[in-house]
Amino acid sequence: MKRSLEERLKDGPVIVGEGYLFELERRGYLQAGSFVPEVALENPEALKQTYRDYMNSGSDVVLAFTYNAHREKMRIIGKEDLLEPLNRRAIQLAKEVAKEHPKEEALVAGNISNTNIFDSEDPESKEKVRNIFREMVRWCKEEGVDYIQGETFYYHEEALIALEEIRNQGLPAVITLGLMGENILRDGYTVEDSCRILAEEGALVVGMNCFRGPDSMQPYLEKVRKEVDGYVAGVPLPYRTTEEHPTFFNLPDSGCRCHLPLETTFPTALDPLYHNRYELAEWAENAHRIGINYIGLCCGASPAMLRAVAEAVGQDTLNSKYSPDMEKHFLFGKDETLNENNTNYRGKA
Structure with missing residues (x-):
């Protein structure tokens, strides 16, 4: 029997490969802007290969690609009828790939994410968000995921609602926060206070993902690690964010010599702003040293980058034979x- 997430965390760091959103856009199977993972239905083999590439590069988890596959996003693109089929198919494909692992079957995680409609002053919006999470979590449960990762929440209360709905289905929860440039969650919580509360409310793993690269995320991970007794996640972007520009939304490229149609490098002109794999490996070593347990990379990460991160914390990946x-x-x-x-x-x- 494959070990559970908690069993693996007890044995050492768990590596999680994310970044499907940007990777599949780069491969030509997803539209930048709307960023809806229709690839699960339109090009399932492309999604399976992406899952496989990250798993072979060290991910202990095949994270079902349902980020943004919620009712509000599907409403915006006029495809609510595809909502349930998309969610179920993404999980089914993840399960197929997870079984291919020749050493130990990979974990399969369901995925729910920020809805972009949460309003801390509007009870109606809170109920809509809860219903969005409830139906997605139910599909995850019915499809047999090992746990659910709720991610990229920039409101503490939205993260708490996600956790409640996951716990209502009896599944382990990983909850990670996306910290915007104000350096505080939008409903006034510090990231470390939010993580402490989420852990106390039953999240198996709490921490941060997306929006920030290693340099602007690490100081907050250190605060979370000091505040939380349980397992902590660090899943940054692979971009060179700074204290002055802490997120990738407004990250400048001083060397750009062309007109950017979006007037910002995000999301399609970030290429010159990558950390190299050795810098990312160095971050992973530091994160592991301070006690970060659930380690990965988010939007923009390539399988080669993830392999460097996994190897930096002592993992021998299936594709380590291709390391430089x-x-x-x-x-x-x-x-x-x-x-x-x-x-x-x-x-x-």
Whole structure:
């Protein structure tokens, strides 16, 4: 029998591969802007391959791609009739891929996320949000997920509603917050206070994901780690956010020489602003050292980046055999049989 999420957390860090949203847009199967995961129905093999690529690169979890696949988003694009089929199919595909793992079947996580309609002053909006989560969680339960990850909440109370609905179905919950540029959740909670309350209310794992890269997320992860007794998640973006520009929504590119049609690098011109895999591995080592237990990367992450993160915390991934080895490179290799005319030229290349 495969180990549960809690059993794996007790044995060491759990790696979670996210970032499907940007990766599938980059591969040509998803529209930037609306960012709705119709790929589960339109191109299921593309989604399965993406799941597989992240799993083989170290993810202990196949996270069902239902981010933004909620009733409000489907209403905006006029496809509410596809809501339930999309959710169920995304989970079914995740289960198929999870069974392919040759060492231990990967966990399958359901996924619910920020609704963008939550209003802390409007009881009606709160009820709409609860109903959105309730139906998605029920589908997750019926499809047999191992746990549910509720993510990218920038209101504490919305995160709490998500947790309540997950707990009502008797499933383990991972709840992660997206911290905007004000450095505080929109209903006034600090991220560490919110995480402490969510843990006290029964979340197995609490922490942060998305919006921020390692540099602008790590100080808050340290605060959460000090405040929370249980398991803590850190799932940053792979972008070079800063104290001045803490999120990727307004991250500038001083070297850009063209007109950006959206007048911002987000979401389709962030390419020059990546951390490299070695910087991300260094972050993962630091996160692991301070006691972050549930470690991954979010929007923008590639499988190669995730592999570097997994290896940095001691994991040997299925695709570690493809990790960089320059020994036989024609310019930079050290193999004695290489052509010396090339290796002697490396400094001039």
